[in-house]
Amino acid sequence: MLANPAQNVAPARPVVLTLGGLDPGGGAGIAADILAIQAAGVHAAPLVTALTVQDTSQAYAYSAADPALLDAQARTLQRTLPITWVKAGMLAEARIVAWLQSWLTESRLPLLLDPVLQAGGGGTLSNPDLLPALRKLLPWVTLLTPNGVEARQLAGLDAQADLSTCAQVLWANGAQQILITGGHEAGDDGTLTNRFYQGGELVWEHTTPRLPGHFHGSGCTLAASLAAHLAQNYPLLEALERAAHYTRQTLLAAYRVGPGQLIPHRCQPC
């Protein structure tokens, strides 16, 4: 093969390997991840864990990928791409989590886990065996980014449990750092608060006015942007600020493609 002269001068980019479900409506999951990661100047290597059936209103069904195929894809990429972070969203089934756990044990790559159990608009995106499997994965998680509902479910607490108790339980079960996003918390003061915990303790929080409307894939956008900023080596709190700012811009510029949730406008610079 002839050498390409541009090869030596083209700028290099870090790579985030992102695992998630394919939303054929193009609003959430792996499609959202790719755009948010690229917007941060990082290359996205997407591994599709499940094909879903959904529209902008709700999810109806999915078919999970074969973990042997994911294993072959991850190992092939790892041989040649400079992967520095792994981001996982929809993992669908316990057998995919078990594969991820063993691959991370070998590769020692840091994992940002944005746990996906249900679609934002409604409809399940997980097998009943997923929740216990995700609990076992917590010791492999460098940064966990659940919303309040997912945090309580993962911690095995009831729907009224306070978030600091959740963070302590999740930390005691192995998650090193936890960002609990506020989009799903009931609050009548018109604001939304994201809270970041290290060692089970609150170390950062950020409150913004709650935007009107429902958005498809807003959690995916924040988590993917965060993974990309970490892959760019930003210190954690700066990565949080930058990813939160980018996500808010995508929501402010969200557009409509149908009767359901709005789509964040992700093709804009961070």
Ligand code: PLP
């Ligand atoms: N991943 C997939 C494939 C999805 O379809 C969804 C929501 O529908 C999500 C993740 C989670 O989306 P959100 O960021 O809205 O929580």
